[in-house]
Amino acid sequence: MPHESAPRWHSCLALLGGDHHVGHDAWADLETRYTEPHRRYHDLAHATAVAHDAEQLAADLPFHERAVVVLAAWAHDVVYDAVPSEDEQRSAEWLRRWLTRAGIADAHIDRAEALVLATATHEALEDDFAAAALLDADLAILGAPPAAYAAYVDNVRQEYARYPDDAWATGRAAVLESLLARPALYLTESARSRWETAARRNLQAELTRCRSVRGDHR
Incomplete structure (x- = not known):
């Protein structure tokens, strides 16, 4: 049974014009990865909490930008082997791969990938409010x-x-x-x-x- 947050993933994907069936496959893969036995903190509960907080912090952004932030939040630790920087790089690649399959516009894919990569350094440009929202949500704990x-x-x-x-x-x-x-x-x-x-x-x-x-x- 899909996690209770799955509908929000699908709605964000739909806002960006993503294919519904591909979105379901992506979410299934995401759930599988976040429930790997070696995870204790960086699990689906963490990703969902980050997505929730990031969406709240990004409330003033246009809806499509918020959708990108939320998708990036869920994907930011989808690959997690406790190898700093490498995990974020592979998570960004995972998100790019699925968003491409879903038919999302390149500009949104590039942005989502950049947001995930930003979680490796936790640095954002001064005027990058979307990245700031994601990074702050990741440190809410x-x-x-x-x-x-x-x-x-x-x-x-x-x-x-x-x-x-x-x-x-x-x-x-x-x-x-x-x-x-x-x-x-x-x-x-x-x-x-x-x-x-x-x-x-x-x-x-x-x-x-x-x-x-x-x-x-x-």
Whole structure:
């Protein structure tokens, strides 16, 4: 039985003139990939949450631009082997392949692909509101209540279970320090007002724990 969010995928595809039957095949493939057994956080629930938040943040964009953002949101982690940059590249290729089969216009395909690729660096041009909406939605979990944030960290840790605790703590600390060094974690005003304060609190608390694992008590 298709996931409850499947109709929104199909409606976005239809808004862009996509073939209905190809859209169903694409969604089936997407569901299969997001339910792979090695996924703990980067699953269909995550993709759907990102799609929902991105659509809300992009509410002021024209309908066809919002549709592209939503499709990119669902596809942004469709390939996930915990290999940074490579996963995003392959996810972008997956989306391009299916949108091409569905008969979507090249301009929309190019845009959707670029949005997925932007999730590798989490950087967007100052006037690229669509990318900002997607990137902020992808980081919404950082501003979750402490218990939900802890569950997120635990699930991501399981996805990187091949690394020993000290290596994980070192790598994770570097990510956290990089995030905390940003003037703002979120690119849109709406996301900043909703999540910035809680996100910084969560990140700082996790960084303290990572440093403790490494014996660094700064």
